[in-house]
Amino acid sequence: MDLFLGIDGGGTGCRAVLADASGHILGRGEAGPANIASDFTGALDNILAATRLACGTHDLTTLSAGLGLAGANAAGASDRLAQALPFARSAIETDAITAVRGALGAADGIVAAIGTGSVFAAQRGGQVRQIGGWGLVLGDEGSGAWIGRAILSAALRAVDGFHPMTPLLASLIETHGGTAGTVGFSLSARPGDFARLAPQVIDSADPAARAVMDHAITDVAAAI
Amino acid sequence: MDLFLGIDGGGTGCRAVLADASGHILGRGEAGPANIASDFTGALDNILAATRLACGTHDLTTLSAGLGLAGANAAGASDRLAQALPFARSAIETDAITAVRGALGAADGIVAAIGTGSVFAAQRGGQVRQIGGWGLVLGDEGSGAWIGRAILSAALRAVDGFHPMTPLLASLIETHGGTAGTVGFSLSARPGDFARLAPQVIDSADPAARAVMDHAITDVAAAI
Structure with missing residues (x-):
């Protein structure tokens, strides 16, 4: 068989x-x-x-x-x-x-596959054209890993005074052991480690979380 | 002694x-x-x-x-x-x-240290305040490594059709063994590996290189 x-x-x-x-x-x-x-x-x-x-x-x-x-x-x-x-x-x-x-x-259409990474594909007459999906270092815009990395980057930029420190950003830095712990985490974190931060960004009303999500949504919309 | x-x-x-x-x-x-x-x-x-x-x-x-x-x-x-x-x-x-x-x-002033990474510092009355320098994953905006990573990311986005494919971008993808080779490079590249691409971006009149440098200069100016 x-x-x-x-x-x-x-x-x-x-x-x-x-x-x-x-x-x-x-x-x-x-x-x-x-x-x-x-x-x-x-x-x-x-x-x-x-x-x-x-x-x-x-x-x-x-x-x-x-x-x-x-x-x-x-x-x-x-x-x-x-x-x-x-x-x-x-x-x-x-x-x-x-x-x-x-x-x-076999039908025509567009697929947006967004999880830890992100990739988009359009099928027309059986031909598939793929967009994105290059991995977190160079791409994966709007993905869970991208969102997690972006919120940590925003937290450090708030420390630097580029924008306000929000409750979510302060909590993330504290959770990761301060700025030194956050930098240390970032150096060994795999995409899945960043993506585990995404749910609290997606579900949050925190202004920094909304700014990251607005950016992610813009990138996803541009790809589609 | x-x-x-x-x-x-x-x-x-x-x-x-x-x-x-x-x-x-x-x-x-x-x-x-x-x-x-x-x-x-x-x-x-x-x-x-x-x-x-x-x-x-x-x-x-x-x-x-x-x-x-x-x-x-x-x-x-x-x-x-x-x-x-x-x-x-x-x-x-x-x-x-x-x-x-x-x-x-001991004098007051501002220092921008930009090499493979980037970090900024202001000294006032003997007190030093540091800005940035969080490493390439979460920061180092405008640094050599940031410039190298940004130009490779722009090359892959040109493949996706988000902006025009320029001679520099096409040459970078070819040098790295196509899109698959470029993604493979990005996954093991250290900041110094990305930074080695920066000189050809800084010295280039290619429109994609100018766009990356404009972004880098804006980030550096914002930090100062």
Whole structure:
């Protein structure tokens, strides 16, 4: 019996589904972040953990796998992963491509995939054009990680007197151990670490949080 | 004879000077980058290399050392360095403080120290107020590293169609191995790696380079 494994892996988490040739679902699994560019080893571990949950005792070396992964557009990441995977066949694409197929099928449309990172894609007549999704260092505007980094940057600029110190900004600096702790955090923080700050920005009425969200919304609207 | 060692270490390079109690200079040394937050081990190696060049056969364990270092405002960095240094006494400050003392002595004034990173300081009546210098992830606006990162980000946004693709942007993407290579570079690049791109931006008449420099100049002017 031919079996097919589908993996959806982003900076926030990773999901796996095992199905037979008729599309009947045989198993599902979930695990942690799977951006193969920003944390290759962690991503591989989580992809395999989700796979094992979905596949149970099925022989992984007989499977055909399709993987849509954040970070697959960074040089070398996909090739390195393909060599590390145990499957009979692996097709690796960016999560933008699989998001389009999942959300639109063959129909025309636009998909904005915004989680830890951000990427946009438009499908017209079966052709997919991807916008953004370059990672937090150079892009990912409006993403959870971008929002978390922006609010910490705003907090330090408030310390410098460029704009008012708000309750949220003061609380963030205190939580991270003062300005020195905030700088220390920023130097080792991965995108997921910044993204964990995003919910309190998105839900907040604090003026600094609103300013960051206005910027994020403008960037997302420009991309769409 | 009491001997004193002065170290000036930034993201670009590190200089050491050995002097006696009357200020007579006995030796000088130079070595590579010395940001103790972004690359602790490399910074320590360079600090010790510059020290050995300055000190020759003098016994390091008898020296009193004063160090002004980039990254000294990140949590734990100074404490970790103090434990690793061989000197009898070590005083570690951020390079902003030593830049003020070096440039102004006791006089009032403003110092903008812009290299791989950027930091600003104002001295009034002996009191120093530091602005910025939070590192590239959250700040360092207008610095060499900021300029290098900004031009790569602009190159990827040109690929996305947000603004025109210029000759400089196209050349940068090609030099880095296409968009995938550019993303891959960004994920492992240290501030010094980004800063090495800055000279071709600063010297260029390319419209994208001018836009990045206009932004950098605005940020620097706002800080001053």
